[in-house]
Amino acid sequence: xxxxxxxxxxxxxxxxxxxxxxxxxxxxxxxxxxxxxxxxxxxxxxxxxxxxxxxxxxxxxxxxxxxxxxxxxxxxxxxxxxxxxxxxxxxxxxxxxxxxxxxxxxxxxxxxxxxxxxxxxxxxxxxxxxxxxxxxxxxxxxxxxxxxxxxxxxxxxxxxxxxxxx
Amino acid sequence: xxxxxxxxxxxxxxxxxxxxxxxxxxxxxxxxxxxxxxxxxxxxxxxxxxxxxxxxxxxxxxxxxxxxxxxxxxxxxxxxxxxxxxxxxxxxxxxxxxxxxxxxxxxxxxxxxxxxxxxxxxxxxxxxxxxxxxxxxxxxxxxxxxxxxxxxxxxxxxxxxxxxxx
DNA sequence: ATGGAAATGTTCAATGTCAAAATTTTTGAG
DNA sequence: CTCAAAAATTTTGACATTGAACATTTCCAT
Numbered sequence: 001x002x003x004x005x006x007x008x009x010x011x012x013x014x015x016x017x018x019x020x021x022x023x024x025x026x027x028x029x030x031x032x033x034x035x036x037x038x039x040x041x042x043x044x045x046x047x048x049x050x051x052x053x054x055x056x057x058x059x060x061x062x063x064x065x066x067x068x069x070x071x072x073x074x075x076x077x078x079x080x081x082x083x084x085x086x087x088x089x090x091x092x093x094x095x096x097x098x099x100x101x102x103x104x105x106x107x108x109x110x111x112x113x114x115x116x117x118x119x120x121x122x123x124x125x126x127x128x129x130x131x132x133x134x135x136x137x138x139x140x141x142x143x144x145x146x147x148x149x150x151x152x153x154x155x156x157x158x159x160x161x162x163x164x165x166x
Numbered sequence: 167x168x169x170x171x172x173x174x175x176x177x178x179x180x181x182x183x184x185x186x187x188x189x190x191x192x193x194x195x196x197x198x199x200x201x202x203x204x205x206x207x208x209x210x211x212x213x214x215x216x217x218x219x220x221x222x223x224x225x226x227x228x229x230x231x232x233x234x235x236x237x238x239x240x241x242x243x244x245x246x247x248x249x250x251x252x253x254x255x256x257x258x259x260x261x262x263x264x265x266x267x268x269x270x271x272x273x274x275x276x277x278x279x280x281x282x283x284x285x286x287x288x289x290x291x292x293x294x295x296x297x298x299x300x301x302x303x304x305x306x307x308x309x310x311x312x313x314x315x316x317x318x319x320x321x322x323x324x325x326x327x328x329x330x331x332x
Numbered sequence: 333a334t335g336g337a338a339a340t341g342t343t344c345a346a347t348g349t350c351a352a353a354a355t356t357t358t359t360g361a362g
Numbered sequence: 363c364t365c366a367a368a369a370a371t372t373t374t375g376a377c378a379t380t381g382a383a384c385a386t387t388t389c390c391a392t
Contacts, residue, residue: 001324001329002329002330003320003323003324003328003329003330004323004328004329004330005316005320005323006320006330007329007330008229008330011229011230011231012229014229015228015229015231016228016229016290016293019293019294019297020297020301021293021297022297022301022312023297023300023301023303023304023312024297024300025312025316026304026307026312026315026316026319027203027207027300027303027304029316029319029320029323030196030199030200030203030319031200031203031204032323032328033196033200033319033322033323033326033328034196034197034199034200034201035200035246036323036326036328037193037196037197037326038197040326041193062181063174063177063178063180063181063182064177065177065181071370071371072370072371072372073369073370073371080198080201081349081350082349082350082351083370083371083372084349084350084351084352084371084372084373084374085348085349085350086371087371087372087373088348088349089348107357107358107370108356108357108358109356109357109358109369109370109371110357110369110370110371111370111371111372124182127182127185127187128185131185131186131187131188131189131190134189134190134193135186135188135189137189137193137326138189138192138193138322139325140321140322140324140325140326141192141318141321141322141325145318145321146188146189146191146192148314148318149192149315149318149319149322150171150191150192150195152307152311152314152315152318153192153195153196153199153315154169154171154172154195155306155307155311156199156304156306156307156315157169157170157171157195157198157199157202158167158169158306159305159306159307160199160202160203160206160303160306162169162170162198162199162202163167163168163169163170163173164168164169164170164172164173164174219378237340237341238340238341238342239339239340239341242341247379247380248379248380248381249340249341249342250341250342250343250344250379250380250381250382251378251379251380252341253341253342253343254378254379255378273340273387273388274340274386274387274388275339275340275341275386275387275388276339276340276341276387277340277341277342
């Protein structure tokens with residue numbers, strides 16, 4: 001059985017048999033898998049009244065430590081978005097009452113963001129159901145497959161310098 | 167050596183040791199790899215005066231067959247974007263002289279899009295250098311690794327129903 | 333035949349993103 | 363001490379995307 005990328009590679013083999021398009025077999029699939037998985041996650045969270053980026057911000061804060069506090073710079077790096085986009089997101093999370101924003105004591109350049117009680121409860125409540133749903137999204141792969149896939153992707157990510165920003 | 171996702175999983179192990187977050191080891195890495203690869207592709211194409219979406223449209227048409235022609239619906243499906251966004255993109259590509267747009271003979275609902283000579287030349291010229299650059303992006307993986315990675319992702323994609331739209 | 337449903341594109345309003353400029357605060361060299 | 367450079371965030375402006383509403387054309391069961 002061919003997936004969408006196999007079809008694409010077959011088209012290239014007809015159109016430009018002189019070019020080695022094999023890297024597309026990896027990069028095209030990473031890209032498509034990412035978009036399809038993202039769609040699945042979005043669908044699940046939407047049923048619970050959250051945008052994917054909202055859950056992402058909440059869980060990033062939740063797992064950051066007991067005080068669930070980070071500065072804007074670290075948050076924008078963790079979410080891989082621009083500083084301007086992060087300001088926009090935090091404005092809306094503050095408005096929804098899910099996070100608090102306050103100046104950092106001792107360094108007035110920085111702004112600290114913390115989960116409110118409600119934000120923390122929401123993130124904690126949803127976390128387990130969220131991962132259970134992700135597990136279903138991966139149901140086409142055995143445990144062995146998942147380990148192998150994660151290992152190969154780790155190798156690729158490390159070669160591109162994707163170490164933790166912390 | 168830990169990548170960014172290992173760090174994330176370690177944080178969850180501290181914060182919520184009761185939850186099985188292992189699916190994140192796969193989904194998180196697919197997502198991060200996709201964004202990093204996309205960034206690398208964007209950088210390369212930018213050096214040649216093209217946006218990533220422009221190259222994507224051009225090559226989609228190029229590999230579609232000898233006449234390099236598709237209807238709007240198929241193009242929007244291939245690019246995974248909304249019909250409205252595609253109209254916008256084609257407006258700009260027509261303006262740049264890279265594609266032609268004309269009503270389909272025999273079915274006046276449809277609009278056909280074709281590469282111009284200039285668009286075809288640009289896509290053909292850039293294709294080889296583009297795939298060579300993608301090859302460099304994957305240089306952290308051996309040929310065996312790449313095959314294994316592509317195979318696992320195909321399995322995942324097929325389980326999510328990602329067969330070719332044609 | 334024919335009238336309603338489906339298919340195909342385009343337009344439009346709302347929203348989100350990014351890049352760059354502006355603002356505020358800190359740091360450090362002289 | 364002081365002023366210039368650096369750091370962290372916010373503001374601003376341009377632009378792309380989505381989803382919904384709309385217009386046109388085709389299909390099909392009556």
